[in-house]
Amino acid sequence: MSMPFYVAPEQVMKDRADYARKGIARGRSAVAVLYLDGILVVAENSSATLHKVSEIYDRIAFAGVGKYNEFDQLRIAGVRHADLKGFQYSREDVDARSLANAYAQMLGQIFTHEMKPMEVEILVAEVGLDPGDDQVFHILYDGSVVDEDRYSVIGGDAEAIGTRLEAAYEPGLDLAGALHAAVSALAGPDRILTGPELEVAVLARGNGRRAFRRLDDRDLSGMLTA
């Protein structure tokens, strides 16, 4: 009888993590920035139809980077989770924390038990009724969750972008200010990103029940050139 080779669990986990990180690093990054009236989410995305940023529920948005089919599957599961919960209980009972936990459970489960981890990194953002109540959860391919309170960066280049954003960010930015900070951090010193290369959406407190709104090229060019 042949025995499988012994591979240390540390090595298995490390290999899977490397594999997932490599997959994620192939795509472009995304950032979420808290501003005065809500949360701004900006992703570098040249496609106008394959979205990285989407609406989950009244006050909750989703952003994903990495393998499109995998984070899109997570997005749809999130919409279903939220709509079912809102239907069975009430709209107010749907919150980002429980959704982030559900995502974390699933990603963690897949990371440890499946052959292939999901090559994704996602953000779940919820705009509160007051500025202090805004929440952003950053969930990694292995199911770890980080709760961020100013901004959050996902994707392969996250560290460099995070450093640039740290320098540009200040509390109480308005939308245009937050957009400038986010776009210049994503672009870095050597590039200029314009409307068609960006996918931008906000969760704004003033938008009524459904806080999510996409900003199109026209909205962006006004704010980016200003």
Added chain:
Amino acid sequence: MTLPIFSSSDDPGPSFADLLRRVRPTDALPNGGHDLTITHGTTVLGVRYADGVVMAGDRRATSGNLISHKTMEKVFPADRFSGVAIAGAAGPAIEMVKLFQLQLEHYEKVEGSVLSLEGKANQLSGMVRSNLPAAMQGLAVVPLFGGFDQRRNTGRLFQYDVTGGRYEETDYVSSGSGSLHASTVVKLGFHPDLSREAAIDLVVNALYRAAEEDSATGGPDLVRGIFPIVATITVAGYEQVDDAELRRCVEAIVAGGASA
């Protein structure tokens, strides 16, 4: 609650009703619904006018001979550009509206695009049809659906029967116990290019006359400040007409001779 993940052969797609069926098998209905006294909503109508459609409903709900609610709402926004008005058994009707609103939003989020008005009308048709077993036990729901079709740039109205039959009407629709009287008034005052004000006057007048003839239809109550729910759906979306405007409308009708 874990994330609802399905295998590709079992995936409900953008349908919320199918999703609900996967996670919660439908509850069986009790037999012998006829013996219960069930709350009923009564008269609703919709009229096309120059800018789109106007939908209206009275505020009374009855349980047998009792007036069970004086301020029930029977006209609801379905999404930004459509509305639904309900007549029939109030419980299942409100549940149907809630599911319908959720279905339209769920589709929009999962698919990333909004259903066409035709698609929305067909969705509602399926919901009315799936209520048929309950309708046979006396829990019929007969909605009206109206909206602004952004692709054709026009307002459109649909009415249904208990089997889910869907009928598009070009001028006006009505449903519920007072619908005969209300639609007679609308028929006499209708023409295709009504202004917003004239269309609102017409539907309020129709409900006022229906309330005079039908005991299950509630008239406007100037003392308590209870007015019909009236909403317009145009290129600007669904907008409910405020009570101050309706009060002026009702006062004009009363001043013009209530007995006419």
